[in-house]
Structures are given as structure tokens and as C-alpha cells.
Amino acid sequence: xxFLPQRIDGFPCNFVEQSVAKEVRLLTFxxxxxxxxxxxxxxxxDALLKYHPVTAVRxxxxxxxxSANARRVLLVGVxxxxxxxxxxxxxxxxxxxxxxxxxxxxxxxxxxxxxxLSLPFVSVCGDAQRLPLANxxxxxxxxxxxxxxxxxxxxxxxxxxxxxxxGGRLVVLDKFLHGGHRPSVGRRILNFLxxxxxxxxxxxWEDMGPEDAECQVxxxxxxxxxxxxxxxxxxxxxxxx
Numbered sequence: 123x124x125f126l127p128q129r130i131d132g133f134p135c136n137f138v139e140q141s142v143a144k145e146v147r148l149l150t151f152x153x154x155x156x157x158x159x160x161x162x163x164x165x166x167x168d169a170l171l172k173y174h175p176v177t178a179v180r181x182x183x184x185x186x187x188x189s190a191n192a193r194r195v196l197l198v199g200v201x202x203x204x205x206x207x208x209x210x211x212x213x214x215x216x217x218x219x220x221x222x223x224x225x226x227x228x229x230x231x232x233x234x235x236x237x238x239l240s241l242p243f244v245s246v247c248g249d250a251q252r253l254p255l256a257n258x259x260x261x262x263x264x265x266x267x268x269x270x271x272x273x274x275x276x277x278x279x280x281x282x283x284x285x286x287x288x289g290g291r292l293v294v295l296d297k298f299l300h301g302g303h304r305p306s307v308g309r310r311i312l313n314f315l316x317x318x319x320x321x322x323x324x325x326x327w328e329d330m331g332p333e334d335a336e337c338q339v340x341x342x343x344x345x346x347x348x349x350x351x352x353x354x355x356x357x358x359x360x361x362x363x
Contacts, residue, residue, distance in 0.1 A: 175344035176267060176295060177204075183351050184208050184264070186339060187293045192262035193217040198250045198282055199268030201225075203232030210239040220260070222246040222253065251277045253285055261290040269330065270296045270322050276330040283332050288358040292335070298327045298350045300342075327352060 184205060193216055197205055200221030209219065219241055223229050229245045236243030248254045250265075250272050263282045269275040282292055327350060339353035 175349050176297075179295060179343055179349055179351050180205065180266065181208050183266075183293050183295050183353070184212070186353060187262055187264070187291050188212045188214050190262070190291055192260075192291070194260045195219050195262045195264070196255070196260040196282075196285060197221040197264050197266075198253070198278070199223055199265065199271065200232050200245070201228045201267075203235040205264060205266060206232065206235050206239055206241060206243070210241055216242055218242055218244065220244045220246060220255070222248050222250065222255075224249065251281060253281045255285045257284055258287040259285050261287050262293070263290070264293045264295075266293070266295045268296070269294065270298075270325055275325055279330050279332060283335065283356060286356045288356055290356050291338070292352075292354040292356065294327070294350075294352040294354070296327075296350065297325075297348050299324050300326075300347070 185208075188209070191214055193214070195209070195216060195218070197203075197220070200206075200223050203221065206219075206221075209216070219236070221229070221232050221236075221243060223232070223245075224247070226247055229247060233243065233245050236245075246254065250268055251274050263286050265278070265282055269278055272278045279292075279294070286292055331352070332354065334357055335354040336357060337352065338355055339351060341351045343349050343351070
């Protein structure tokens with residue numbers, strides 16, 4: 123099974139308009155901006171995650187997904203490798219573990235972490251919206267705190283589904299606006315402040331999730347239930363059964 127990239131696509135430098143309806147789009151960022159921001163975050167990122175509400179849900183998310191005995195795992199937006207120590211403690215023997223990120227600074231930290239944990243880790247510097255990876259190469263794809271970051275979250279999710287094999291699982295863990303709700307004035311102001319630091323808190327999963335996937339888990343937690351854990355199973359075509 124081929125999973126390594128045949129090429130690494132260049133990062134688009136144009137500013138891409140976000141799809142959040144009726145939001146004032148004063149700050150819309152490119153992959154280049156995100157790469158710079160998260161390279162700056164890298165030295166303190168692990169320390170900040172200790173206090174992030176998503177940390178309490180991260181282990182649960184991976185434990186549920188790993189119960190399917192996935193052996194080929196892709197971490198999209200792997201960052202400094204916060205998921206790696208959790209995966210190392212699970213009773214799943216991995217054939218390959220690939221992490222992709224825009225920031226080479228982040229990847230260097232995840233590489234060191236994977237080496238210390240003796241994980242079969244391969245790092246790829248690339249774009250979550252244009253994964254330089256083969257179709258149906260993985261049986262588990264993890265998107266933790268990435269769909270709130272990328273310029274086009276719908277494309278990011280679609281790419282994750284493309285590289286996922288039929289019957290495989292997609293784990294999404296991120297900050298989402300409640301479906302059907304409009305962001306309050308206060309939340310709009312807060313989003314204006316958070317976006318320069320690499321995150322959009324006014325996105326809805328309902329605007330980007332694939333319609334044909336089976337939803338196995340959908341749980342909200344954290345402050346004001348703003349953290350959402352979603353686990354999807356990619357359907358198996360009738361011809362493949």
C-alpha cells in the first residue's frame with residue numbers, strides 16, 4: 123500500500139475567503155500565514171495544550187477510534203505531536219503512522235517525540251487541503267484542532283475522507299459553533315481577536331461534514347459545550363462487500 127507522497131505540493135499564498143455566513147471578513151488567512159503563526163507557537167505549544175479543554179477529550183477520542191484496531195494512521199495537522207504519547211500507550215500495533223503539518227518547526231518537535239516513543243512515524247510537510255497522499259491509504263485519520271485553522275475546512279474534511287479506506291474511521295476534535303446557532307456579538311469580537319493567532323471559533327461542523335458517512339460519535343464538552351468530538355465511519359460500497 124502506497125501512503126508516502128509522490129510529491130509535495132506548494133503552499134497556496136493567496137488569501138482564501140472563509141465560508142462562515144454573514145461574518146465580517148476582515149482577517150482571512152492563507153496557509154503561509156498559518157505556517158508562520160504555528161512556527162512561532164511551537165516552543166510553547168505543548169505547555170499551552172496542558173490547559174486547553176480539548177486535552178481531556180483527546181485520549182477518549184483516540185481510545186474510541188483505536189478500538190477498531192487501526193494499523194495505518196494519519197494525523198492531519200500533527201503539530202508538535204500531542205497525540206503521539208497517547209497512541210504509544212495503546213495496545214494497537216501500528217504498521218505506519220504519518221503526521222502532516224505546514225510548519226517544519228512543529229514537525230521537528232513531533233519527530234523528536236516519535237523517536238523517543240519508538241513509533242513508526244513518518245512526517246510530511248504539506249497542506250491539509252491538498253494531501254500529497256494516496257487514495258484509501260489509511261484506516262484511521264485524525265483531525266484535532268485543524269478544521270478551525272485551515273482556510274477551507276470543507277476541502278480539508280473531503281481530503282481526509284479521500285485518503286481513508288472504506289470502513290475506516292475519521293476522528294474530528296475541534297471548537298465549533300453549535301449547529302443552527304448564529305455567533306453572538308461577543309463571539310464575533312472574540313473571533314476577530316483569535317483569528318490572527320491561527321483559529322476560527324465560528325465554524326459549524328454542519329457546514330463541512332460529509333453527508334454519506336456514518337456518524338458513530340457526536341459529543342460536546344468543554345466550556346459552553348464548545349469542544350465537539352465527532353467520529354465518522356466511511357461507507358463501504360456495495361461492490362466492495
